[in-house]
Amino acid sequence: MRYFKVIVLFLTLVTSTTWAQTTTVNVRSLKTHQNGCNQGCTGYSGNADSHTEFDNMVDLNSQGTVLHVDTTVDILSLQGPRGNTVWDPPRARNDRFAIIYTGWVKPNKTGNYSFRTRTDDSHEFMIKGLGYTNDIITKHYGWNTWNQRDNVYLDKDTWYEFEMRIQNYGGAYNAQFQYRIPNGSQFNQLGGTNGSSHPFGEWTTEDPNIEPITADGYIKGAEEVGIAGQVVYLKTQNKWQPGFSYTTQATTTTDSNGYYSFNTTLDYNDYDFTIDIAPEPDVLTVSDINWFQDRILTGPVSSKDYWRMDVNNTGSFSASDIYTMHQKRHGNTAFANYPNSAPTMWTTNSWQNPTIWPAVAADSDDKTTISGYGAWSLFDLANGNSTTFYVIRAGHKN
Amino acid sequence: MKLKNILLTLALVMGSLTVFGQTSAPDNTQPYVIFDSTYALESTTSSSNTSADIYYDNTSGTAVKGIQFSFEYDNTVFDAPTVTYNNTSGPAGYLSTNVDETNGIVKVVWVYTGSSTTFDITAGNMFSVELPFDANYTNGSIMDLSFTNDLSPYYVTAAGTDATLGWSDNGGEFVEPAFDYTATILNSPSNPADSIDVILQKSSDGSTWADVVTATTDAQGEAVFSENIDQAFWQIRLKIASGLDASTALSTADANMIAQIAAGVQNAAGVQWYTANVNQATGITVSDSYLVFSRLAQGNTSYPSNPDVLFFTEAQYNTITNSNVDPSVSIPGQVEFLSPQINNTTAGNYYLLILGDANGTGLN
Numbered sequence: 217m218r219y220f221k222v223i224v225l226f227l228t229l230v231t232s233t234t235w236a237q238t239t240t241v242n243v244r245s246l247k248t249h250q251n252g253c254n255q256g257c258t259g260y261s262g263n264a265d266s267h268t269e270f271d272n273m274v275d276l277n278s279q280g281t282v283l284h285v286d287t288t289v290d291i292l293s294l295q296g297p298r299g300n301t302v303w304d305p306p307r308a309r310n311d312r313f314a315i316i317y318t319g320w321v322k323p324n325k326t327g328n329y330s331f332r333t334r335t336d337d338s339h340e341f342m343i344k345g346l347g348y349t350n351d352i353i354t355k356h357y358g359w360n361t362w363n364q365r366d367n368v369y370l371d372k373d374t375w376y377e378f379e380m381r382i383q384n385y386g387g388a389y390n391a392q393f394q395y396r397i398p399n400g401s402q403f404n405q406l407g408g409t410n411g412s413s414h415p416f417g418e419w420t421t422e423d424p425n426i427e428p429i430t431a432d433g434y435i436k437g438a439e440e441v442g443i444a445g446q447v448v449y450l451k452t453q454n455k456w457q458p459g460f461s462y463t464t465q466a467t468t469t470t471d472s473n474g475y476y477s478f479n480t481t482l483d484y485n486d487y488d489f490t491i492d493i494a495p496e497p498d499v500l501t502v503s504d505i506n507w508f509q510d511r512i513l514t515g516p517v518s519s520k521d522y523w524r525m526d527v528n529n530t531g532s533f534s535a536s537d538i539y540t541m542h543q544k545r546h547g548n549t550a551f552a553n554y555p556n557s558a559p560t561m562w563t564t565n566s567w568q569n570p571t572i573w574p575a576v577a578a579d580s581d582d583k584t585t586i587s588g589y590g591a592w593s594l595f596d597l598a599n600g601n602s603t604t605f606y607v608i609r610a611g612h613k614n
Numbered sequence: 615m616k617l618k619n620i621l622l623t624l625a626l627v628m629g630s631l632t633v634f635g636q637t638s639a640p641d642n643t644q645p646y647v648i649f650d651s652t653y654a655l656e657s658t659t660s661s662s663n664t665s666a667d668i669y670y671d672n673t674s675g676t677a678v679k680g681i682q683f684s685f686e687y688d689n690t691v692f693d694a695p696t697v698t699y700n701n702t703s704g705p706a707g708y709l710s711t712n713v714d715e716t717n718g719i720v721k722v723v724w725v726y727t728g729s730s731t732t733f734d735i736t737a738g739n740m741f742s743v744e745l746p747f748d749a750n751y752t753n754g755s756i757m758d759l760s761f762t763n764d765l766s767p768y769y770v771t772a773a774g775t776d777a778t779l780g781w782s783d784n785g786g787e788f789v790e791p792a793f794d795y796t797a798t799i800l801n802s803p804s805n806p807a808d809s810i811d812v813i814l815q816k817s818s819d820g821s822t823w824a825d826v827v828t829a830t831t832d833a834q835g836e837a838v839f840s841e842n843i844d845q846a847f848w849q850i851r852l853k854i855a856s857g858l859d860a861s862t863a864l865s866t867a868d869a870n871m872i873a874q875i876a877a878g879v880q881n882a883a884g885v886q887w888y889t890a891n892v893n894q895a896t897g898i899t900v901s902d903s904y905l906v907f908s909r910l911a912q913g914n915t916s917y918p919s920n921p922d923v924l925f926f927t928e929a930q931y932n933t934i935t936n937s938n939v940d941p942s943v944s945i946p947g948q949v950e951f952l953s954p955q956i957n958n959t960t961a962g963n964y965y966l967l968i969l970g971d972a973n974g975t976g977l978n
Contacts, residue, residue, distance in 0.1 A: 502727070505708075505727075506708055506710075509708060509710045509723055509725060510710045510712075512682070512710065512721075512723055512765075513710055513711065513712035513721045513723060513765070514712055528774050528775055530775070530776060532766075532776075534682060534766065534768050534770075534776050535680040535681060535682040535723050535724070535725050535768060535769075535770045535776075536679075536680070536768065536770040536771070536774050536775050536776045537774075538680065538708075538723070538725040538770075539679045539680045539725050539726060539770040539774055540774035542725065542726070542727045542728075543729075543774065546728075546729035548729065548731060550731070550772075550773075551774060555773060555774045555775060556775075
């Protein structure tokens with residue numbers, strides 16, 4: 217008996233989990249025919265009498281259209297497109313308003329659906345990407361007239377982006393949205409007892425199809441310790457665009473551990489992306505310089521030292537390197553640039569040159585004499601990649 | 615007063631030459647680091663470390679911002695040295711050193727850390743090297759300090775590049791602590807012995823002695839020594855070799871006086887127990903007088919069986935001169951003079967008596 221209770225509880229939880237579908241969608245409530253621009257100057261009539269007029273009506277750039285609120289609602293509630301005369305969308309007033317429901321929906325069944333809609337006044341119901349003109353499934357420009365479309369094939373494993381526009385110019389306002397499931401015999405409304413018998417599917421405000429671009433990693437110095445405060449760029453170009461011509465989409469700086477991360481709303485399906493850095497040398501420190509001076513005597517040197525320590529680019533480490541560092545630290549203009557065209561920075565990263573850093577870190581030869589050693593360019597990253605950049609800065613221990 | 619001033623000036627000039635003569639750049643072609651000719655070694659029992667200054671000088675006219683060099687020390691004698699910067703160019707500098715105790719190599723880097731663009735390292739005793747004795751070291755030869763190429767000798771130019779730093783190694787020799795001593799050789803308190811060769815000897819064990827140097831007495835009977843000998847380690851003494859020819863001190867007057875003593879006409883007193891007892895047998899007899907007469911007559915430069923000279927310490931001499939009886943049994947004197955140890959003393963009087971010189975002419 218005790219086990220039976222446990223099984224019942226388990227099944228209850230599983231069932232709840234399985235059928236706890238989200239039904240929240242976006243809604244934008246607009247005041248229309250505003251700004252002393254009742255008709256004729258708005259790009260739309262009293263009612264939206266065409267798709268173009270509806271486009272204009274819901275466009276915030278239109279002279280007569282003002283945003284009342286952007287919010288979300290439960291599409292199965294009376295705030296959703298249902299209830300006929302008891303339809304209760306968020307609105308600023310009872311006339312001269314427009315409601316736009318948007319979001320994504322995934323039907324519970326695969327097959328041919330029928331849809332019919334009736335509102336006061338005009339409406340358009342759109343499912344994008346199915347190939348219908350202007351993506352419109354049902355529409356009516358006027359009021360209180362049913363419009364029906366059959367054989368709309370939907371797949372139960374696909375999220376479909378939808379939009380439903382309803383507007384009321386004056387007088388009564390109402391909304392009805394009904395559907396007939398594949399092989400169904402009757403139409404069902406959204407929500408309520410009837411809707412609950414044959415729920416249409418799952419609704420959501422965000423695009424479940426999107427793959428947000430994320431990336432993280434570190435900027436580390438010669439001692440493989442993170443460098444704080446370094447600027448990191450996330451750059452994109454259109455997906456499958458030939459060549460590399462990135463533009464910056466986001467910027468961040470490394471934290472105290474040299475860590476950076478990007479969590480964007482950019483769709484990886486739309487963009488190729490890369491990470492770029494623009495490391496800057498800090499002011500040289502006495503402690504670092506003294507460390508280098510002691511290192512002249514103690515050795516052994518590593519390949520890294522030819523970038524960070526041989527600041528006068530002579531191929532050896534001597535007191536003159538140390539003096540040069542101190543003058544650089546003091547801002548002596550004669551040392552604005554290091555002698556003998558010594559570079560101030562050398563970078564590599566763990567993706568494009570995965571074997572470079574281990575060699576630089578472990579070897580002791582002078583790799584600065586190898587032309588272009590470790591050089592890298594911007595390159596496409598896979599979504600979620602973690603990229604560690606290594607930066608050797610002349611005169612800096614790390 | 616005027617003469618005194620002149621002497622003082624001369625002394626200062628000589629002193630300056632002594633101090634700085636080995637610490638300047640040898641030429642004006644480049645900057646130099648310099649080892650002095652000698653460095654005073656601390657006594658092995660001293661609580662202080664031996665210190666050696668490394669000098670820097672530059673008459674080339676080129677501004678120098680830093681230097682690096684290395685040098686070698688005797689790691690069988692010294693533990694790891696420490697190098698300190700003597701602030702000769704001010705405090706804005708950083709010194710790095712590294713000691714390789716296995717090979718006895720010290721590397722030194724000093725770099726100006728200030729912001730002045732006109733800085734130039736100042737000449738002087740830029741570094742001091744403190745060298746503690748190795749615990750196992752007692753005494754022995756010590757390798758000189760010398761510069762090495764273990765760290766490339768560079769100086770830093772104003773452009774932040776390297777240029778060759780010169781070495782000037784004037785010796786870098788370690789010398790033991792000074793030992794100054796004056797030995798006065800006397801015939802009598804008022805009669806110094808001239809032209810006597812006095813040998814300074816040292817020994818580590820008291821049985822094997824080595825000659826250090828020989829000094830000859832002057833008209834005041836003084837033999838002056840100024841050597842570098844660690845008295846804490848060495849036993850030190852004086853030696854005067856046997857075989858001196860004292861013929862010049864002998865005359866018939868001496869022979870007659872001896873004869874008179876032998877005949878009882880005179881009584882022997884003090885040193886005459888030695889000078890009149892030529893054959894060194896018991897008592898003064900006619901045979902002693904004969905030996906003198908015979909030597910003079912034949913023109914010999916020595917006696918057949920007896921030395922010309924016997925040596926005594928001052929204490930012995932004073933005992934002898936105050937004696938009314940023959941003290942020669944208890945104080946026979948030394949034919950070859952070997953002094954007691956003279957460690958930790960600066961002067962001493964020593965006496966010689968000439969057999970046959972009964973009237974005390976002395977060796978002059």
